Amino acid sequence: MPNTGPDRALPVHVAVGVVADGARVLIARRPSGKHMGGLLEFPGGKVDPGESVRAALVRELAEEVGLEADPVGMEPLIQIEHDYGDKSVLLDVWRVRDFKGVPRGLEGQPVNWMRVEDLNDTDFPVANRPIIRALRLPPEWLVTGESDDVGQISRNLALALSVRSRSGLLLRQPQLAVEAYLRLAHEVLPLCKAHGIPLMLHGGPSLLQVLPEAAGIHLPQSVVRQLPDVRSAKGTPSSIQQGFVPASEARPVAAGKWLGVSCHSPAELAHAALIGADYATLSPLNPTSSHPEREPLGWDSFRGWVRAARCPVYAMGGVGLRDIPSSIGHGGQGIAGISHWWR
Ligand SMILES: Nc1nc2c([nH]c(=O)n2[C@@H]2O[C@H](COP(=O)(O)OP(=O)(O)OP(=O)(O)O)[C@@H](O)[C@H]2O)c(=O)[nH]1
């Protein structure tokens, strides 16, 4: 029965550690009988009153898996607020790279190193899905400036990727008609393959039918507005008959493909999560010459909006490589932008 008592509104603050050993992360199975028992989890537990999150994580990793973690080497990954109905949690998720010891399940739970690409959403509590996205997504999207010249894209890409370890390309060309856009995307796909980076198409979901090898679709709000209206799980059957689709069926691209959404407000971020977005971009962070009429957000608003978001969020608009740590430090996934790499 849902808890409707006075503490209902207060989420339980949980420190969660993604302990990383190269490309593998430490996974445990939650003891049966506990909340979400039997499912896989990242080790961690409740933050005690007056305790810092880092201190809680050091304590939980020692108690649960016998690791001695260095709090200085921890980096925020993502915060997720989730209401399970019987319990509401704030998962405060950190990457842990510096630690000593060999992990073992000190509460009798099985523990295992797993590759990030082998993690399955359905093996984890539902609140963990954005964590898995955050682990897979790059810290930066290179967004193309206006061009139908594949040579220009190729040169810029080669130059940019010579100084970065992980990026993806977002092929944004709103000035092109769909046919010209798809011709260009066909030429850009092998470039991305050669560099080993994902290619996101920008526009409507049907682009993926023509270019199924792309990593996914990034929706501008002009396309989002054309999607069928979505109702959350509380939507009634009669609302479905009136042309609403339930959120569980609202995702406009197939599972296994990435869905990104351009957002500019908390309402757009909430809607992006409702249609199953794997990530959102949030703009403009800083003043930009392309949208001088839009009020820049700044990092303080960014932090607040991102905290309430249900998917990883990239800062966009007047940001550069040096802003990746700022974005991560303010709860974001990284940055997306044109001006810092495009010539
Ligand atoms: N540790 C951990 N907790 C998670 C994850 N995902 C998730 O929804 N949770 C939820 O976070 C809440 C608190 O976690 P916990 O049960 O590990 O807390 P704890 O170690 O302090 O356990 P205790 O209650 O036995 O003292 C649980 O309701 C759990 O279902 C995850 O990946 N790791």
Ligand SMILES: [Mg+2]
């Ligand atoms: Mg625990």
